[in-house]
Amino acid sequence: MKLYNYFRSSASFRVRIALALKGLAYEYVPVHLAKGEHKRPAFGDIAVEGLVPVLELDDGTRLSQSMAIIEYLDEVHPVPALVPADPIARARVRALAQVIACEIHPVNNLRVLKYLSHELKVDEQAKNTWYRHWVRTGLEAFERQLALGPTSTFCFGDTPTLADCCLVPQIFNARRFDTPLDGLPRTMAAFDACMALPAFQQAQPSACPDNEA
Template sequence: MQLYSFFNSSTSYRVHIALGLKGLAYETLPVNIRVGEHRAADYVANINPSATVPALVDDDFKLGQSLAILDYLDQKYPEPRLIPLEPLLRARVLEFAALISCDIHPVNNLRMLKYLESEFKATQQQKSAWYRLWIAEGMAGVERMLARSNAGPWCFGAQVTLADVCLVPQIVNALRMDCDLSSYPRSLVVYEHASKHPAFEAAQPQRQPDYVA
């Protein structure tokens, strides 16, 4: 199994966590999105037509988009299951994951920040203000969801789920961007708990082969 990823990509980070939780052996193949390697013709034609990271190769099956990859891994390698089978809990976990993956991440990823700079001449200060605005909007929703459902130590009780796999990389990115997360104590408790787990620790950006400080 191979994972095409970039060390600072939160979507790649999600898949690293899931692969570690499931104890699956894989090779990391770095794709430097800062210099446009994800747009290389060979990569787009033969690995990931969406021209993004991550991309998973499992034998002759190739798949992009982190949530699709995570669902695939859950179906083929179900232990531990990250997307619960019980309908109500499954719905809550997917609701939580969607808030992060659909509402927070897309407006704050590298592609968006570069566009703000190239097309609107946004300064670093303006880009940081943009990033922090959407972190605050999204994390407030995350915190309300945890207030409704969280029983600890993970987002939805005693078992790690897709919710935790999505939350931790988002918090790591927010901290990297100097966002003040003190208003989200429930989220930080989950983050601190997850950070001690070997699979989450091994998936950290600084532990990836393409890491650059």
């Protein structure tokens, strides 16, 4: 398998975590978003949406959208499971993942921030306030969702799930933009539990071959 991705892309990071948790080997193909490599024709042929991540299977089939990729990986490589077996539990894990993937992340991704700066002439400070507002609002909703469930080591239960694959990159992004993370005890406990695992360590931006730090 090949993963077209970018060290700092949080959707890429989600898939890297899933691959690492499942112990699956893959070729890391960097696509430098900040340099606009995702807009070049060569990448357009690979990713019709012009977005990372794209997972290319050994037969050449290409899959897009991080949550769809992770569900695919979970179906064809079911151990360890990233989505639980019970339908209600599955719905809870997916809802947690979607609070991040559908409520927080899309409003704050690179192209939206660029539109704010270039088209709407929003200054740097107001852009950062925007960023922190959506992260904070979303993580507070995430915390309330977690608080509905029983105590757990990770977002749901005692092993990492799709929800943790989404949470961890979002916390990395929140920190990059100095978003306050106080008052989110369940959320941050799940984050800390994840970061104690080698899979999350291996997948993080600073461990990527295209990391620039």
